[in-house]
Amino acid sequence: GENVEQHPSTLSVQEGDSAVIKCTYSDSASNYFPWYKQELGKRPQLIIDIRSNVGEKKDQRIAVTLNKTAKHFSLHITETQPEDSAVYFCAARRGSYIPTFGRGTSLIVHP
Amino acid sequence: SQTIHQWPATLVQPVGSPLSLECTVEGTSNPNLYWYRQAAGRGLQLLFYSVGIGQISSEVPQNLSASRPQDRQFILSSKKLLLSDSGFYLCAWSSASEAFFGQGTRLTVV
Numbered sequence: 001g002e003n004v005e006q007h008p009s010t011l012s013v014q015e016g017d018s019a020v021i022k023c024t025y026s027d028s029a030s031n032y033f034p035w036y037k038q039e040l041g042k043r044p045q046l047i048i049d050i051r052s053n054v055g056e057k058k059d060q061r062i063a064v065t066l067n068k069t070a071k072h073f074s075l076h077i078t079e080t081q082p083e084d085s086a087v088y089f090c091a092a093r094r095g096s097y098i099p100t101f102g103r104g105t106s107l108i109v110h111p
Numbered sequence: 112s113q114t115i116h117q118w119p120a121t122l123v124q125p126v127g128s129p130l131s132l133e134c135t136v137e138g139t140s141n142p143n144l145y146w147y148r149q150a151a152g153r154g155l156q157l158l159f160y161s162v163g164i165g166q167i168s169s170e171v172p173q174n175l176s177a178s179r180p181q182d183r184q185f186i187l188s189s190k191k192l193l194l195s196d197s198g199f200y201l202c203a204w205s206s207a208s209e210a211f212f213g214q215g216t217r218l219t220v221v
Contacts, residue, residue, distance in 0.1 A: 032208050034208070034210070041215075041217070042214070042215070043212040043214050043215050044155070044212050046210075046211075049208065049209060093208070096143065096205075096207055098143070098145070098157065098160055099205065099210055101154075101155045101157075104154055104155070
C-alpha cells in the first residue's frame, strides 16, 4: 500500500517568513495530492491540491510543487501570518482508493 | 452541495460504557466513508472505511466497530469503552478526489 512521510513534524517561523513542508510517497501510481489545514479543535479542511499531470500550483500565498520522478511534493507558504498557525497534513491518493495521510506538521507562526 | 454531519461534538463517557457516534452525508450517493481517530499527537489514524452499505473494512484491531446501515450513514460503536479510546474522532467521505471531514467528536473516557 501507499506510505506517506511528512517532515518536519513541527515548524516554527517568524511572521512574514516562508514555511515549507515536505512529503514523500511510495506508490508511483498515486495521482492526487491534497493538503489539509487543521486548526485547533476543528476538522481538517482542504487548502490546495495538485494532480500528477501538473508540476506546480499556486493560490495566493500558498503553493504546492510535485516531483513525480522523485515521488515528493511540498507545500510552500509565503509571508506567513499568525492565522496560518495550524497542523498541516499532506495526502496521496491513487484513483478512488483510500487517501493516505502524512503524520502532520504543526506550524507555529510567531508575531 | 454535499454536507457531512457528525455528532455529538463532545462526549464524556465512563470506562466500560457503550459508545455510538453517528455520521451522515447529504448531497451525494454511494460515497466512500471513513472513521479516523486523532489520539495524542496529530496523526490521522484510519479506523474503518466503507465503500457501500454493509461493507466495512477495519484497518487496525481495536475495541471499536463500525456499521453502515444506510448508504449515507456511518456509525462507530463500542460495547465497552477503554481509557485508551479517548481521542478526537473524525468521520469523512470522499469524492473521486478530496476528502471532506465532519466536525469531529471529542471523546473523553473517564
